[in-house]
Amino acid sequence: MPDRTVVAVTGTGAVVFDDTDRGDIVLRTATGRFHHLVDPPAGVVAHLAGTTAAEPSRTASEVDDYIGRLRAExxxxxxxxxxxxWPDDRRDVGVIGSGAVASDIAEALTQIGVRIQRHDRADALDPAAVALVVAVADGPTEWGALDELPRRGVAWLRAYREGSVWFVDPIATSSDDPSARQVARRRLAASPVPRHVRAWRQRTRPDPPDLTVVERIRVADRILGVALAWAQDDPLLDVHRRTLWTYVSATGRTREHPVLSYPAPADSETAATGTAQR
Incomplete structure (x- = not known):
């Protein structure tokens, strides 16, 4: 029977095989594209597979040279x-958080060649050394100085959960995008029970429930999708800059809510204090 073996081109994600029906040798790249090899020397597939019998040195040298040029291409x-x-000038990324989702994100980005600064706490981060910061928290969080990252030219993406409800805030790429504080205020404004929501966020809660595999996959997928859109400057990035995404584990459903930035209001508390003092 004819050889139907698919052989890896070592050191790459490509494979080659004989199309014995047409007599062609075909290359399939990691992107899924197929190419006919042009004038390949005899035995190139067997040579790659390591099954070549002894050959004259000249023929073996030709095959090695062809494979070297093929591998380089x-x-x-x-x-x-x-x-x-993921362009190289955006490959320095900080990942903050001690939970499983933060670890999933760091591992996934490392596997595709992103250079990771991994920290459990935000104060260990060097913002000058990264182009994007991804933070994942296990509860409502005041992000503090991290909200200033877009003013320093660093993209800022954050996720957090409240019980078994997950939130991925809009990514902030400039100071015109909604901050974490603005998103929290928008949530309060949109809630039919803002007083209860505020009280919930301010209370000390028991440890959150253990994460399910589905939660980890769904939330990590959203974070990675937004991060990739930023890295590639994808047209979807504009949507991600104004969309709050939620995942409710109890129902398995996701929702999206528009959130827009707004000019910072006057500090009413300071103004009121100043007026009283005068």
Whole structure:
């Protein structure tokens, strides 16, 4: 029977195989594209598979040279693909959080070549060394100085959960985007029971329930999708900059809510204090 083996081109994500019906040797790249190899030397697939019998040194040298040039071309294309996926000038990313989702995000980004600063706490981060900060918290959080990151040219993406309800805030890429504080205020304004929501966020709560696999996958998928849109400057980024995403584990449903930035109001408390003192 003819050999139907698919053989990896070592050091790359590509494979080759014989199309014995047409006599072609076909290359399939990691992107799923198929290419016919042009004038490949005899035995190239068997050589890659390590099943080549003894050959004259000249023939073996030709095959090795062809495979070397093939591997170099594939590597060049894969490096170009990697730049498309996540450009190098945006590959320094800070991931903050001690929970499972933060670990999932850090591991996933590392696997695609992103350079990670991983910290449990925000005060350990060096903002000058990153282009994006992703933070994941296990409860309502006051992010403090991290909300100033967009003013320093650092993109800012945050997620947190309240019990088994997850929130991924709009990504902030400039000071014109909604801050964490503004999102919290918008949530209060939109709630039919803002007093209860405020009280809930201010109370000390028991440890959150254990994460399910579904929660980890759904939330990590959303965070990674937004981060990739930022890295690629995808048109969807504009939507992500004004969308609060929620996942309710109890129902398995997601929701999206528009959230827009607004000019910072006058500090009414300071103004009132100043008036009283005068």
């Amino acid at each position: 594939i590597t060049y294309r894969e490096q170009t693909d990697a730049q498309t996926r």
